[in-house]
Amino acid sequence: AQDGSLRxxxxxxxxxxxxxxxxxxxxxxxxxxxxxxxxRERLQVGLFPPFFVTFxxxxxxxxxxxxxxxxxxxxxxxxxxxxxxxxxxxxxxxxIAADNAFAIPAAFTADAAxxxxxxxxxxxxxxxxxxxxxxxxxxxxxxxxIPAPGFSLYxxxxxxxxxxxxxxxx
Numbered sequence: 082a083q084d085g086s087l088r089x090x091x092x093x094x095x096x097x098x099x100x101x102x103x104x105x106x107x108x109x110x111x112x113x114x115x116x117x118x119x120x121r122e123r124l125q126v127g128l129f130p131p132f133f134v135t136f137x138x139x140x141x142x143x144x145x146x147x148x149x150x151x152x153x154x155x156x157x158x159x160x161x162x163x164x165x166x167x168x169x170x171x172x173x174x175x176x177i178a179a180d181n182a183f184a185i186p187a188a189f190t191a192d193a194a195x196x197x198x199x200x201x202x203x204x205x206x207x208x209x210x211x212x213x214x215x216x217x218x219x220x221x222x223x224x225x226x227i228p229a230p231g232f233s234l235y236x237x238x239x240x241x242x243x244x245x246x247x248x249x250x251x
Contacts, residue, residue, distance in 0.1 A: 085120030087143050089113055105156040107168075115146045122179055138179040145219055147187075149173040166194040177220025185226055188216040201242075207235045 091113040098106050120138040125131055154168035169191045176184045191212055196205040210216070210232050217226040 085138070086118050087115060087120070088118045089115040089143075089146070091115075103158040105158070107154045107156075108152070110151045111149070113146055113148055113150075115143050115148075117141050117143055117179060120179060136180070138181075141179055141181045142176050144176050144178050147173045147175040162198045164194075164196045164198070166196075168192050177226060178223035180223055183220070183224055183226075185217045185220070188214060190214055190216060198241075201240055203239045203241055205237055205239070207237075209233045209235065 091111060093109070093111045095107070095109040097108075100106060117138050117140065120141070121135050122138055123133050123135045126134050150170070150172050152168060152170040154166060156164055156166040158164050169189060171187070171189045173187045174184045176182075190210045193208045193211060194205055196203055210230065213232040215231070216229040218229045220226050
């Protein structure tokens with residue numbers, strides 16, 4: 082059982098720009114200073130007979146709350162409805178449980194995308210984790226982590242309510 086509260090202070094910044102015709106950029110950054118201000122965790126430490134101990138986790142960082150997250154996405158709109166995009170995301174180290182015993186290390190991953198718009202349809206091919214870097218999605222319990230997928234390709238078709246500006250029409 083858990084009981085407590087936390088404090089989170091920070092700032093988020095997002096900048097979207099079109100530095101040149103047909104080139105678009107999106108940059109985002111978030112800083113989060115989070116702390117468990119009052120947090121007690123009751124854990125079972127014995128089985129026969131069941132025995133419970135309450136731990137005070139006040140002052141620790143909350144789980145899965147990196148202090149820094151940043152991303153940059155660059156898109157070039159090509160003639161004929163094609164778009165080519167490249168971007169990356171950084172997340173700083175983050176603890177996987179309230180005891181702060183284990184942490185997911187900081188990681189940077191790079192992604193790319195190619196899309197084609199035709200009227201109300203947009204087909205896309207996304208390549209995630211281009212460098213096949215070993216990263217982790219979250220903790221599983223207090224002492225293990227779940228690996229994120231390595232290099233992956235995803236494809237799909239979106240149906241848009243209204244065609245995007247500048248898309249090819251036939």
